[in-house]
Amino acid sequence: MGCDRNCGLITGAVIGAVLAVFGGILMPVGDMLIQKTIKKEVVLEEGTTAFKNWVKTGTEIYRQFWIFDVQNPQEVMMNSSNIQVKQRGPYTYRVRFLAKENITQDPKDNTISFLQPNGAIFEPSLSVGTEADNFTVLNLAVAAAAHIYPNPFVQVVLNSLINKSKSSMFQVRTLRELLWGYTDPFLSLVPYPVTTRVGMFYPYNNTADGVYKVFNGKDSISKVAIIDTYKGKRSIYAVFESDVNLKGIPVYRFVLPSKAFASPVQNPDNHCFCTEKIISKNCTSYGVLDISKCKEGKPVYISLPHFLYASPDVSETTDGLNPNEEEHRTYLDIEPITGFTLQFAKRLQVNLLVKPSNKIQVLKRLKRNYIVPILWLNETGTIGDEKAKMFRSQVTGKINLLGLIEMILLSVGVVMFVAFMISYCACRSKPIK
Incomplete structure (x- = not known):
């Protein structure tokens, strides 16, 4: 039973560590992907969204x-x-x-x-x-x-x-x-x-x-x-x-x-x-x-x-x-x-x-x-209001959502890792009857 308990705590700590690492990795990787996508669409060259709106402004x-x-x-x-x-x-x-x-x-x-x-x-x-x-x-x-x-x-x-x-x-x-x-x-x-x-x-x-x-x-x-x-x-x-x-x-x-x-x-x-x-x-x-x-x-x-x-x-x-x-x-x-x-x-x-x-x-x-x-x-x-709404959903909304996911993963992972590790250490110090 002690082994099951300790193994469960260690497993929880490992999962927390994985989530924290994944959240940490997602920050630079996600930002890089967003920047790559944005750069593809906002440069002024034939075929991009920005070029189409720039040639003849809709505002x-x-x-x-x-x-x-x-x-x-x-x-x-x-x-x-x-x-x-x-x-x-x-x-x-x-x-x-x-x-x-x-x-x-x-x-x-x-x-x-x-x-x-x-x-x-x-x-x-x-x-x-x-x-x-x-x-x-x-x-x-x-x-x-x-x-x-x-x-x-x-x-x-x-x-x-x-x-x-x-x-x-x-x-x-x-x-x-x-x-x-x-x-x-x-x-x-x-x-x-x-x-x-x-x-x-x-x-x-x-x-x-x-x-x-x-x-x-x-x-x-x-x-x-x-x-x-x-x-x-x-x-x-x-x-x-x-x-x-x-x-x-x-x-x-x-x-x-x-x-x-x-x-x-x-x-x-x-x-x-x-x-x-x-x-x-x-x-x-x-x-x-x-x-x-x-x-x-x-x-x-x-x-x-x-x-x-x-x-x-x-x-x-x-x-x-x-x-x-x-x-x-x-x-x-x-x-x-x-x-x-x-x-x-x-x-x-x-x-x-x-x-x-x-x-x-x-x-x-x-x-x-x-x-x-x-x-x-x-x-x-x-x-305009419609374009602002579209901009929020297509650009800032997605960036904010990604940032929120990153922070949740990182925060939950850190909390899980610390909590399970503390529990594991506490349980290890107690004698099993």
Whole structure:
């Protein structure tokens, strides 16, 4: 009987040890199998689930616009007063609903290049007004012409055309005109060939954005769809901020840091954005990036909305701005196992530089340079409820289940082994009667 009892205890301890070992082995082996399965499906190459969803996203992506309506145009022109603006919006469009084009794999550096066709559909139910709403905004053609043609003689000619067309420093335009383009009366009078259509995003529909070059994830799934270059240039980066729970899915939140808009003095990587002769005061100003080289010489500057993270001198000519980190910063929520971006908010402000000009009448009374905010946009996308449910069941659910099984096996095995071994030792110390 003593032998049966001891043998039973030893058998229980052995079973517990086997379960614990199996649970321990299952951890690395299970993780390896999951990683192998995930890597097979999330890399961006023909035939994978990720590639199919990436070529034409099933998630609805919206671009919201807030327009800075100028409240005191005459005071600015006559007295060089601060520009008083009032934010109006959002006006919402559905974008990025067309499939990517010219997709090319580069196996040498594990990247994939593509063009993103542009299209925008107005969403009245998500907007505060219509595309016919009017705004008082900077005259884009007048501001750009004075900057592009600094020669005094040329500016005398431009001034006569501006006056003849009855153009001014500011103008009233509809939302549709401001965003997507209108025929400018001043440019229509210019005798030499010049584009007479003007708009913040003109041309847009029936054009393509890019070339984008992103990582396909073959060398590391954490880099899937991360932008390497845009039009061959350096792209803006994001840094990890915190863990976030998105519809039951644990994600990592990455944010656009203030350093990305820092002055070249603070961040040497931004040296190519230095505009020392115009606004940056020996390259010490920060918060705006000069992208005029990308805009055919037009004095376009981008920033975060309401000049978030900008130096005080950048916004000193504008009243009515209220930078708020929660509303105006850019972030991406990335699922760490697959590398998928499940939610993002890309927020940027578009500004134009206006300088005084002795030869152009409508700019003659200005006594300083202005960085004039025109609008800011928020491009957002969030994984839908159905896709989130599918993601939880297909990815995080299975991983959590495997982790639970591993922990149960390990815990039960350890408890069984310890309990049976203690019982065995206790029984061995007692004399059998």
